[in-house]
């Protein structure tokens with residue numbers, strides 16, 4: 001099963017819901033990897049929804065597993081992109097046409113949902129018209145507080161910053177603006193004393 | 203009195219020091235022998251003559267050197283000063299508030315001359331004499347918030363008020379107790395306070411926010427917060443933690459009196475007139491333990507407070523590892539006598555330390 005129950009955390013950490021069909025003139029759905037399952041559940045709940053849906057899907061290592069089922073749900077437009085970054089111009093373009101009544105559905109990893117949420121709110125979509133559902137990997141998008149570089153898909157605590165090379169511990173403190181959690185040097189007070197990395201939530 | 207400005211550093215050779223005057227007026231943050239988080243807010247309507255509460259924006263002997271330190275931090279990391287686009291008007295509000303307050307409260311140091319929107323600002327300690335057009339950004343070398351907070355001690359968070367919440371949408375943050383403006387910018391009151399232990403569960407932030415949303419123009423409020431810092435390092439930022447963190451491990455029984463500092467923030471809250479934003483100046487005062495204990499009441503009390511403060515707070519504030527050393531040192535200055543209520547030194551009425 002691709003769902004994970006996050007333990008209770010601090011107040012900056014986002015919480016995600018379960019996608020539910022909502023009435024709207026148009027529907028923009030953005031998902032990566034197992035996030036596709038949340039969209040398929042949505043289609044099962046309300047097949048009509050997909051007639052006006054633009055689906056942007058990033059398989060992210062799931063191969064073709066979800067493309068056929070998504071096609072079979074008959075969305076108005078299905079775009080399968082190679083990476084989230086490559087999809088951003090498209091997402092912006094679609095959002096630039098957004099009319100009142102557009103519903104946005106985000107599903108998959110936290111990194112995808114956080115970044116797409118920023119695109120949607122920057123385009124003026126009200127929070128009340130955006131839903132999220134976490135599926136699949138619990139990997140985190142991390143900002144290094146020291147060099148400001150973003151490391152994507154962090155699976156362990158601690159981890160090595162992909163930019164400056166410091167070993168960082170993984171905080172729960174989360175910035176919606178950066179769509180990232182905060183990473184802080186783990187051996188500042190005892191240089192070289194770096195514990196073995198542990199898988200997140202293991 | 204005229205202030206003698208120290209020539210001192212808050213990094214490298216750490217020549218920072220407090221005069222006797224600065225020690226006596228230090229904002230000691232404990233009004234009793236124990237400490238726990240509370241909604242400790244009161245009106246900011248002056249205070250005893252010479253105290254840090256007296257003026258709206260306290261200027262002291264560290265002013266000039268603190269502003270040099272801020273310039274160093276900003277040159278290394280301009281992200282310490284950020285303002286989201288909708289906050290420019292609040293920046294002008296803040297500039298006006300500070301210029302009016304300082305020129306009224308310290309006429310020998312600051313002058314403000316206004317002719318409509320043609321303003322002239324004279325800052326004698328920093329050698330500044332600038333003319334500019336109020337509300338016209340092109341006439342200042344920096345944005346209005348950055349311009350005035352490069353000339354004012356303390357960090358500044360400028361909060362937009364909307365949806366019954368406060369949003370940290372601008373700030374100048376170079377003397378912070380280990381939090382990042384770049385990370386927190388755009389967050390609301392509950393989000394940026396997320397890492398604080400216990401206080402959420404105690405309902406403190408709900409009540410504090412309610413109070414802040416109702417702060418009225420001309421009716422500022424204030425509170426004190428505190429932590430512990432090894433060496434008089436103003437820039438205890440998370441950004442540079444990988445550089446300064448190691449300094450926390452350099453305490454010994456011999457050097458602790460001069461190296462370990464009590465760090466106190468005088469936090470004030472002002473409503474701004476045009477933008478309806480709230481500005482939150484966070485003024486940092488530091489004092490070496492060896493100077494704290496020259497006030498017998500403070501020596502007794504600090505020992506008791508730090509000995510008994512909950513583990514969660516000592517951990518969050520980052521001195522849990524050094525607590526045994528600190529408490530050991532301070533115990534020499536606690537003879538067990540009772541202490542008087544309130545934060546003031548009470549030098550004339552409190553007994554000297556009984557040598558035991």
Ligand code: HEM
Nearest residue numbers: 239240241242359381394395397398401406410428429482
């Ligand atoms: C609107 C103005 C305020 C701003 C901008 C502000 C900002 C902050 C920030 C950035 C932190 C550090 C959090 C971290 O660990 O990352 C903090 C800590 C804290 N704040 Fe506030 N705060 C404000 C008002 C208040 C008020 C009114 C209270 C009243 C009780 C309060 C209570 C606290 C406490 C108890 C801590 C933990 C401090 C410690 O233990 O050293 N804050 N605040």
